[in-house]
Amino acid sequence: MSTVKYWQAVNSALHEELERDENVHLFGEDVGAPGGPFAATRGLRERFGEWRVRDTPISESTFTGMAVGAAMAGLRPVAEVMYFDFITLAMDQLVNQAAKMSYMSDGAFAVPLTIRTLCGGHRGSGPQHSQSLEGWLAAVPGLKVVWGGTPSDAKGLLKAAIRDDDPVVVIESLSLWTRRGDVPDDADHTVPIGAGLIRRPGTDVTLVCWGDTVPAALDAAEALAERGVDAEVLDLRTLSPLDEALILRSLHKTGRIVVVQDAQGPCSVGSEVVRIAATDGFADLRAPAAQVRPPFAPVPFAPDLERAYYPQAADAVAAALDTIERTRA
Amino acid sequence: MTVTTRAPDTAQRLYRTMARIRQFEIAASKLMATGKLPGTLHVSIGQEAVAAGVCDVLRRADHITTTHRGHGHCLAKGGEPKAMMAELLGRASGYCGGRSGSMHIADPSAGILGANAIVGAGIPIALGGAFAAARQGRNGVAVAFFGEGAVAQGVFHESLNLAALWQLPMVFVCENNRYVELTPVSMHLAAKHVADHAAPYGIPSARVDGNDVFAVRDAAGEAVERARQGGGPTLLECETYRWHGHFEGDPQRYRDAAEVAEWKAADPLKRLAESVETATAIDGEARKEMADAVAAAEAEPLAAADSVTAHVYRRPVRPVRGGVPE
Numbered sequence: 001m002s003t004v005k006y007w008q009a010v011n012s013a014l015h016e017e018l019e020r021d022e023n024v025h026l027f028g029e030d031v032g033a034p035g036g037p038f039a040a041t042r043g044l045r046e047r048f049g050e051w052r053v054r055d056t057p058i059s060e061s062t063f064t065g066m067a068v069g070a071a072m073a074g075l076r077p078v079a080e081v082m083y084f085d086f087i088t089l090a091m092d093q094l095v096n097q098a099a100k101m102s103y104m105s106d107g108a109f110a111v112p113l114t115i116r117t118l119c120g121g122h123r124g125s126g127p128q129h130s131q132s133l134e135g136w137l138a139a140v141p142g143l144k145v146v147w148g149g150t151p152s153d154a155k156g157l158l159k160a161a162i163r164d165d166d167p168v169v170v171i172e173s174l175s176l177w178t179r180r181g182d183v184p185d186d187a188d189h190t191v192p193i194g195a196g197l198i199r200r201p202g203t204d205v206t207l208v209c210w211g212d213t214v215p216a217a218l219d220a221a222e223a224l225a226e227r228g229v230d231a232e233v234l235d236l237r238t239l240s241p242l243d244e245a246l247i248l249r250s251l252h253k254t255g256r257i258v259v260v261q262d263a264q265g266p267c268s269v270g271s272e273v274v275r276i277a278a279t280d281g282f283a284d285l286r287a288p289a290a291q292v293r294p295p296f297a298p299v300p301f302a303p304d305l306e307r308a309y310y311p312q313a314a315d316a317v318a319a320a321l322d323t324i325e326r327t328r329a
Numbered sequence: 330m331t332v333t334t335r336a337p338d339t340a341q342r343l344y345r346t347m348a349r350i351r352q353f354e355i356a357a358s359k360l361m362a363t364g365k366l367p368g369t370l371h372v373s374i375g376q377e378a379v380a381a382g383v384c385d386v387l388r389r390a391d392h393i394t395t396t397h398r399g400h401g402h403c404l405a406k407g408g409e410p411k412a413m414m415a416e417l418l419g420r421a422s423g424y425c426g427g428r429s430g431s432m433h434i435a436d437p438s439a440g441i442l443g444a445n446a447i448v449g450a451g452i453p454i455a456l457g458g459a460f461a462a463a464r465q466g467r468n469g470v471a472v473a474f475f476g477e478g479a480v481a482q483g484v485f486h487e488s489l490n491l492a493a494l495w496q497l498p499m500v501f502v503c504e505n506n507r508y509v510e511l512t513p514v515s516m517h518l519a520a521k522h523v524a525d526h527a528a529p530y531g532i533p534s535a536r537v538d539g540n541d542v543f544a545v546r547d548a549a550g551e552a553v554e555r556a557r558q559g560g561g562p563t564l565l566e567c568e569t570y571r572w573h574g575h576f577e578g579d580p581q582r583y584r585d586a587a588e589v590a591e592w593k594a595a596d597p598l599k600r601l602a603e604s605v606e607t608a609t610a611i612d613g614e615a616r617k618e619m620a621d622a623v624a625a626a627e628a629e630p631l632a633a634a635d636s637v638t639a640h641v642y643r644r645p646v647r648p649v650r651g652g653v654p655e
Contacts, residue, residue: 025464051464057494062453062487069457069471072442073392075464077457096447097454105435105443106426107640141641165643194646241646 002183006176009151009183010040010116013158014078016187018048021076024162026053027063028080028116037082038118038177060089064115068098071113071167078162081117083129084171087137090115098167099142113167116158119147121212121262121299122175124306130299132212132263137169138240139267144193145240147171149214151181153237156191164193173212196243198250202232205256205320208247208273210236213260213311220260220316231320239269247273248281255286256323260316265293287323292316335543335604343385343542344605347377347598348615350401353410356619357400357417357431361577365627366417368430373401375540375572378597379504380405382545383472383565386553392440392458392471394451397432398504398571399444402474407439410619415626426639427632442471449475449482452501456488459499459562470556472500478509480526481517489564493530498556500549501564504539506571511583527564539567540597569597 004012017024026032026041032055035042045053056063060081067077081087087094094115101111120129137145144166148154154172161168183189199214200221209217214235221231234250236242251257257277259270274289292311300306354374360366373380376398384405387393395402404410408424416423417431424434432446442458445451455473462469479485480503492499503523507514520526527534533555535548545567552563570592574581602608 025460054495057487057491059487059491062456062484062491065450065453065484065488066457066460066491069392069394069442069454069459070461070464071457072437072454073458073461073465075457075461092447092450093453097445097450101435101443102640102643104425104429104433105437105640106424106428107643108424108437109435109443110643112643144642144646238646 002185003180004151004183005178005180006151006154006173007039007178009155010158010172011042013155014041014044015047017159017162018044018052020187023074023076024078025051025070025075026078026080027056027067029056029058029082031055031080036080038174040080060086061093064090064093065097067113068093068101068111071111072101072109076112076162078114078116081115084117084119084133085128085131087117087133094143094167095140099140102166103142110165111167112165114158114161115167115169116172117169118172118174119212120174122306122310124301124303126301127298134171134239135263135268138269138272142167143240144168144238145171146193146238147173147211148191148237149173149176149209149211149235151179152183153191155183156189157193157237160190160193163190168193171211175212176215191237194238194241194243196234196236196238196246198232198246199235200231200233202230202254204230204254205258205323206232206234206250206254207316207320208234208236208257208259208270210239210269212262216311216313217260217316219313220320223313223317224320227321229320229324236269242272242276244276244280247276251277251281252284255284256320256327258290258292258316258319258323260292260311262294262310264296265291266296268293287327290319290323292319340601340604341607341611343381343546344598344601344608345611345615346381346385346405347542347601348611349410349618350377350380350404351598352612352615352619353400353404353413356623357414358573358577360418360623367419370417370431370577371398371575372573372577373398375592375597376504376506376569377401378542378545379502379539379567379569382542383502383549385546386550387470387472390440390467391469392442392455392462393474394442394455394458395444395474396448396451396476397444397446398476399434399474400431403434403436403441403444406441408434408436408441410622411625414622415629418626419632420626420629421632421636422629426636449479449484451475452479452488453484456492456497456499459492459497462498468557470498470500470553472502474502474504476509477503477505477514477523478517480523486526489526489530489532489562492562493532496559496561499562500552500556501562502549503564503566505566505568508571508575508584510575511579513583522566524564524566532562532564534564534566536566536568539569540595540600542597542601
């Protein structure tokens with residue numbers, strides 16, 4: 001076990017997978033010579049050469065499409081879309097091409113493609129560099145979507161994605177970029193796609209979180225403990241396909257569920273978690289399910305506005321206490 | 330440099346490819362007209378020389394991508410007419426198990442990285458084939474077939490730029506059939522010719538008579554050879570004409586019958602038939618081959634309803650039990 005920062009975990013995942021499989025190739029803006037806009041690819045071009053770690057022009061649609069074609073032709077490309085917001089430019093290649101190719105070809109083609117993209121929320125990046133668009137992607141059959149909330153998960157999920165035979169979108173958090181955490185030293189450390197994790201066991205209420213909101217949910221659980229409420233923190237880690245069994249198991253134990261999310265509410269992953277609770281989990285629900293989520297507005301820039309916009313730990317605490325108050329007799 | 334031969338066997342081979350495309354399209358068009366073919370159909374009658382000429386200089390392992398009007402390219406590249414026809418008719422034995430239809434024929438064994446129903450989308454995918462070819466050291470080449478309508482898409486320009494920057498073994502083949510869906514090309518492109526777009530990216534280009542299969546083959550041969558030798562990409566514009574509408578059933582109010590008649594007189598098959606003694610016999614064989622493909626497909630079972638979710642994922646996530654930290 002080593003203690004490393006989130007970005008270092010990403011960097012070592014890429015390093016190890018480039019080392020392990022010569023079919024792995026990295027594409028993206030500034031990933032080569034500069035070592036990545038945020039250092040995720042630092043040192044990799046020097047080690048693996050310009051063909052394996054390649055700077056692309058600012059052409060998200062085309063380099064994503066090129067990665068799709070290269071994957072169909074036998075490589076394992078990893079394309080970096082610098083900010084999550086920029087994935088909108090690659091949506092045709094991601095949604096109409098990568099996601100559907102296996103299905104459209106009746107399984108004749110696989111697309112072992114990884115798209116890494118960075119969410120810039122919580123750091124004053126403004127309306128076009130901060131969005132949480134995971135719900136869009138999780139709604140597309142054929143894509144897998146993961147988001148690590150710790151260095152260990154960021155690394156293990158990225159390695160699992162690169163080894164997976166389907167297109168996987170790996171979202172990374174710039175808000176967690178310099179946070180430290182323990183990461184296994186094993187070069188085969190992977191986190192299974194499709195598996196959530198109970199980060200903190202509890203009996204009174206389930207706080208569901210992922211990516212950027214993992215720290216807020218853990219902080220909220222601590223604050224709730226001081227008020228005598230034993231919260232369970234469930235980190236989804238994979239947003240498509242969701243670990244429905246884990247959500248239902250946790251709900252069965254606690255009877256209450258609060259989703260803490262940075263994404264806007266309508267049609268979001270959190271909406272889907274609430275749907276699961278309201279249908280298959282209905283018998284276990286002892287109080288209304290709740291979503292702590294931003295207002296239906298773009299992400300603002302000014303630090304005070306941004307803080308007001310994103311759910312904070314205190315909002316999750318209030319929502320959890322409210323579910324306890326509204327528990328059915 | 331490839332020296333194109335006009336030898337009788339080359340002419341005969343090219344004619345056979347073109348006749349097979351023509352007869353496949355006629356058979357599909359008839360199925361549509363008689364209500365047997367569901368969905369939408371775009372045929373390439375009149376454009377056969379482009380598919381035949383380009384694919385004649387490709388190896389089986391080379392990659393192509395094509396468009397909604399891609400039957401000809403797939404056949405010329407080695408696609409199986411029975412599996413294609415079965416797909417058009419929604420059969421389980423079709424190339425895509427009946428889940429995709431006419432616009433998505435794909436075949437790894439023939440290097441077909443897919444026809445595509447999104448205009449321009451196949452271009453960057455072919456670029457990926459070219460990148461893989463360059464990495465895999467097999468002197469492979471990738472060809473993107475697209476129409477002149479795709480030239481107005483951003484990915485066309487982005488792909489020219491990237492192919493030129495990285496000197497990828499890629500040939501961009503524009504099949505300019507003069508109509509972008511329901512409007513003439515003059516309403517779509519500011520440049521006089523599609524081939525004019527090569528110069529700003531510093532890549533070679535050629536504009537050829539797309540109804541002259543030898544002219545197409547010569548130009549494609551040169552471009553493919555350059556790509557194989559590490560000389561980078563080429564843009565080819567093949568000028569041709571779409572005999573049928575954008576889709577089968579298109580009332581075609583946007584053009585005169587006289588214009589269509591004029592182009593039909595310049596039929597690429599008729600032009601070549603003059604130098605192929607066995608042309609009539611080849612036509613007959615191709616007609617029979619496609620009739621057999623239709624009959625075989627019609628005898629096949631329809632795609633089963635329980636296959637509707639098959640192959641969404643290559644590796645479906647089994648229910649994985651989430652864990653509690655130790």
